[in-house]
């Protein structure tokens with residue numbers, strides 16, 4: 067029903083780094099859920115290429131993955147007419163606001179970020195200041211768009227918390243400026259764990275290629291990786307404490323089929339892990355196949371993708387420019403005439 071005096075839609079903002087091959091963890095934990103929000107919310111989804119360069123990237127790969135990430139958004143069902151889809155570096159206000167906010171973020175706060183500590187360990191030869199101020203850029207992403215809700219996984223909660231602290235601090239010094247964002251925990255889709263170490267989150271930057279299933283992996287690769295998935299020495303397919311590997315496979319199977327754990331246990335009653343792994347692999351590959359077909363078509367039409375990027379950046383800029391000029395006035399910058 068369309069009526070003109072409805073409450074304004076809440077704004078959702080989220081982003082994915084074009085820094086690796088997106089996995090079924092990104093799909094089930096994020097992108098798939100986003101498609102269910104597009105009618106109810108004002109959704110803005112960004113390909114955060116500026117965040118990606120905090121670790122060394124091969125330029126040609128970064129460029130290709132930026133197109134690919136956008137194509138995956140659309141192939142997964144995000145309608146570019148209903149959502150604002152854009153590339154972070156196309157809207158320079160992200161960098162501008164990040165500088166401003168950085169002056170309201172304490173060294174101690176950034177030092178406490180667990181992701182910074184982890185990434186400094188894994189990139190010991192390149193602990194650059196961008197890696198350190200990463201959460202400030204993320205705060206700028208969120209605060210530029212008066213974001214109400216931010217769908218993030220648990221690994222990003224600390225960053226979101228910091229974005230809120232920065233916004234609250236700025237508002238209390240300069241009067242109400244930023245909307246204070248909240249985390250948005252989707253109803254479905256859980257943490258998908260690594261196939262090689264099911265106590266760790268599945269990550270697109272994992273060095274072990276068997277640990278994660280890429281959204282664009284071939285059917286053969288998907289089945290092969292599931293066959294090798296680490297499980298346990300028990301033999302029954304049931305969801306239980308200490309069966310992290312099987313629990314993870316059951317979760318993945320449940321996300322793609324809609325079946326409950328009880329139904330899955332019944333379906334595989336008396337059957338072995340080998341059977342189950344094969345069924346999960348086939349189901350995942352077959353479910354992703356339409357997405358992949360759509361993705362291939364989109365990737366052949368760069369001009370179309372560039373058009374979406376351009377339109378997205380245009381709408382995003384209009385909001386971002388307004389926020390930055392409001393912030394600059396409050397800070398005491400002379401408005402450019």
Ligand code: TRP
Nearest residue numbers: 079080081082083114117204207
């Ligand atoms: N840091 C997020 C991640 O790696 C990506 C991100 C950048 C993001 N800016 C954001 C997520 C703003 C939500 C909102 O997953």
